[in-house]
Amino acid sequence: MRTVAVVGASLAGLSAARSLRKQGYDGRLVVIGDELHRPYDRPPLSKEFLAGTVGEADLALEMDDEDLQAEWLLGVRATGLDRTDRAVRLADGREVRADGVVIATGAAARTLPGSEGLAGVHVVRTLDDARALRDELARGGRLVVIGGGFIGAEVASTAYALGLGVTVVEAAATPLAGPLGETMGGVVSALHADHGVRLLCGVGVKGLSGETRVDAVLLEDGRSIPADIVVVGVGARPCVEWLEGSGVELDNGVKCGADGRTSLAGVVAVGDCANWYDPRTGAHRRVEHWTGARERPDAAIATLLAGGAVEPGVPRPPYFWSDQYGVKIQFVGHAAGADSVTIEEGSADDRDVLAVYRRAGEPVAALGMNQPRLFTRWRKQLARPTS
Ligand SMILES: Cc1cc2nc3c(=O)[nH]c(=O)nc-3n(C[C@H](O)[C@H](O)[C@H](O)COP(=O)(O)OP(=O)(O)OC[C@H]3O[C@@H](n4cnc5c(N)ncnc54)[C@H](O)[C@@H]3O)c2cc1C
Numbered sequence: 001m002r003t004v005a006v007v008g009a010s011l012a013g014l015s016a017a018r019s020l021r022k023q024g025y026d027g028r029l030v031v032i033g034d035e036l037h038r039p040y041d042r043p044p045l046s047k048e049f050l051a052g053t054v055g056e057a058d059l060a061l062e063m064d065d066e067d068l069q070a071e072w073l074l075g076v077r078a079t080g081l082d083r084t085d086r087a088v089r090l091a092d093g094r095e096v097r098a099d100g101v102v103i104a105t106g107a108a109a110r111t112l113p114g115s116e117g118l119a120g121v122h123v124v125r126t127l128d129d130a131r132a133l134r135d136e137l138a139r140g141g142r143l144v145v146i147g148g149g150f151i152g153a154e155v156a157s158t159a160y161a162l163g164l165g166v167t168v169v170e171a172a173a174t175p176l177a178g179p180l181g182e183t184m185g186g187v188v189s190a191l192h193a194d195h196g197v198r199l200l201c202g203v204g205v206k207g208l209s210g211e212t213r214v215d216a217v218l219l220e221d222g223r224s225i226p227a228d229i230v231v232v233g234v235g236a237r238p239c240v241e242w243l244e245g246s247g248v249e250l251d252n253g254v255k256c257g258a259d260g261r262t263s264l265a266g267v268v269a270v271g272d273c274a275n276w277y278d279p280r281t282g283a284h285r286r287v288e289h290w291t292g293a294r295e296r297p298d299a300a301i302a303t304l305l306a307g308g309a310v311e312p313g314v315p316r317p318p319y320f321w322s323d324q325y326g327v328k329i330q331f332v333g334h335a336a337g338a339d340s341v342t343i344e345e346g347s348a349d350d351r352d353v354l355a356v357y358r359r360a361g362e363p364v365a366a367l368g369m370n371q372p373r374l375f376t377r378w379r380k381q382l383a384r385p386t387s
Helices: 011-022 127-137 150-161 177-194 290-295 297-305 372-383
Strands: 003-007 028-033 071-074 078-082 087-090 095-097 100-103 107-109 142-146 165-170 198-201 205-209 216-219 224-226 229-232 236-238 267-269 274-278 283-286 319-324 327-333 340-347 352-359 362-369
Touching: 003 011, 003 095, 011 028, 011 290, 011 297, 100 297, 127 150, 127 229, 142 150, 150 165, 150 177, 150 319, 177 198, 177 327, 177 340, 177 352, 177 362, 267 297, 290 297, 290 319, 327 372, 352 372, 362 372
Parallel strands: 003 028, 003 100, 028 071, 100 267, 142 165, 142 229, 165 198
Antiparallel strands: 078 087, 087 095, 107 236, 205 216, 216 224, 274 283, 319 327, 327 362, 340 352, 352 362
């Protein structure tokens, strides 16, 4: 292999570039990213960076002395992939012909239709998004967060600590019920009420009001919630539109095998855009978590360099963490399909708890709130191969 193009210059793309060098690839390495920034860490964008306790320099993912001998094409979008010669077409007319392509284009925040151009309305996906929101939060006021998922909850928690009045609006009856199940979703989202943050559940958002700047969030039940700042936290969509017509199979992102291989030879996908097959569940799952974007490129690059001639291993179960209101939340595994959840340690009322999810008596997931040591034990146990 003489040229490898990595498309997406963030955590998964950087991890893939590192894996290439670590696994002995010494050819031309081109990293393409549409943001102007070198790779930076996103989790602090809704936490310490938004709070102002961490600066931009601290977000850098590369080490000071790191040199991957790569060509960085930044600030330019990939617009297509030509299957015949694996050429990545760029928005500025250039193209990069490659023997191997790593798709690492991540995900983009979903927006609220009709909110475009209205001042005071934010999403939090990029450094530029977080800078803009941080400047607004510093002025104080009333914040309404639309969406009670992890990013919405983290923004609410950060804004609460900054002294803003915060309301969270969630369409589902229980926030986080998807990733955590009804019971533990209820326990985690009760953190809002513990801190006097208003949580409105089971009600959709009809729209926003305001001429040039938002002044209220209009709910489907007729209520109007006054707002100086609105954060839309309604999830993310995989950035794969540039692959349409390329022959790479798309299905909720890039459809991949258990090692990131795609339907096109010489093309692998990693990170938030990749819908990997999970042998533990027998289904594909697109995971939008830091640890997967960091770890899974090793397997994908081994496959790419071996021309697909390696047996895919079993990836570790998905893991993520979240920090809200001073509580460290950690989750590993798959809550969907569990038929029981038991508290193994601590108490849900104290928000200091280790809960284990089981299916037919077998542990399939674990949730920790301020239980890092015990959680680590369960994480290791859940990573053991299933018989
Ligand atoms: C605010 C926030 C907080 C988070 N907190 C946590 C947390 O606490 N715990 C946790 O586990 N995870 C967290 N995550 C998730 C974690 O950050 C992601 O899983 C991780 O960033 C995924 O990395 P990635 O490289 O796959 O995708 P991304 O980080 O999305 O990077 C993809 C890159 O590709 C670029 N790109 C897209 N399309 C193109 C194109 N056509 N051409 C060129 N470039 C393109 C994008 O602009 C972007 O720079 C958080 C995410 C956010 C946004």
